[in-house]
Amino acid sequence: MSGNESGAxxxxxxxxxxxQQPGQEVFKSILPEDVDWKPFPAFPxxxxxAVVVGQPSEPGPYTIRVKSPHGAKLMPxxxxxxxxxxxxxxxxxxxxxxxxxxxxxxxYPPGAVIVLPGNTAHFHWAKSGEYVTQVxxxxxxxxxxxxxxxxxxxxxx
Numbered sequence: 001m002s003g004n005e006s007g008a009x010x011x012x013x014x015x016x017x018x019x020q021q022p023g024q025e026v027f028k029s030i031l032p033e034d035v036d037w038k039p040f041p042a043f044p045x046x047x048x049x050a051v052v053v054g055q056p057s058e059p060g061p062y063t064i065r066v067k068s069p070h071g072a073k074l075m076p077x078x079x080x081x082x083x084x085x086x087x088x089x090x091x092x093x094x095x096x097x098x099x100x101x102x103x104x105x106x107x108y109p110p111g112a113v114i115v116l117p118g119n120t121a122h123f124h125w126a127k128s129g130e131y132v133t134q135v136x137x138x139x140x141x142x143x144x145x146x147x148x149x150x151x152x153x154x155x156x157x
Contacts, residue, residue, distance in 0.1 A: 037067055041153050042143045046072050052134070056141035063136045068126040075100055075150035076123045080142040083135050085114040090131030096122050098146055121146055 030052055040049040047068045054062030065088065068074075076098055085092065087108050094114065095104035098121045105125060108114060116122065145151040 035065060037065075042145075042151065043074065044072055044152055047074070054139065056139045058139055060139055061136070062139045062141065063134060064141070065132055065134050067132045068124065068130065070126050070129045072126045073100070074124040076121050076146040077150070078119050078121050078144055078146070079116070079137075080118050080144075081137040081139065082118045083116045083137045085116065086134045086136075087112045087114075088132040088134055090126070091128050092131045092133050093125045093127045094122055095125075096120065100125075102127075 035050045035052065037048040037050045039045065040047070043049065043066075047066065050065045050067070052063040052065055054060055056062040056064055085094075087110050089110050092108045092112070092114070093105040094108070094116075095101060095106065097104055100123050102125070105127065107128075148154050
C-alpha cells in the first residue's frame with residue numbers, strides 16, 4: 001500500500017483494487033498479509049503500528065494494530081479517547097498508574113479484550129515476548145507521555 005492508501009482497506013474486483021473507507025456500504029476484508037506495519041513517532045523505534053480501518057488522525061472510528069517486540073516498554077502515558085484493546089497474539093502486559101511499576105502489570109492472553117477509558121494513565125511491557133494488539137476507538141488518536149523524557153518524539157538526535 002502506498003502512503004495515500006493508509007487507513008483504507010483493499011477490495012479486489014476483476015483485477016482492479018478499490019479502497020474502502022469507513023461508512024461505505026461495501027463488503028471488505030483485511031488479510032494478515034495486507035497489514036502494513038510502520039514505525040510511529042510516539043513509539044519506541046522497535047514498536048510498529050498498522051492502520052487497519054479509518055484515519056486515526058481524524059475524527060471518527062478507527063482500528064489500528066500495535067506490534068511490540070520482546071522487551072519493548074511504553075512508559076506511562078494516556079490517550080484522550082476511550083479504547084478497546086483485543087490481544088491478537090502473544091501476552092499483553094498492561095499496568096495502570098503514573099509511574100512504571102512491574103508489580104502493577106496484568107497479563108492478558110490472545111483473545112482477551114481490555115476496555116481502557118480515555119485519560120487513564122497506563123504503561124505496557126512486552127515482558128515475555130512479542131505481542132500484537134488491535135485497538136478500536138473514535139479518533140483523533142492521541143498519545144501523551146506523563147514524563148516528557150519518556151516520549152520518543154523528544155529524544156531525536
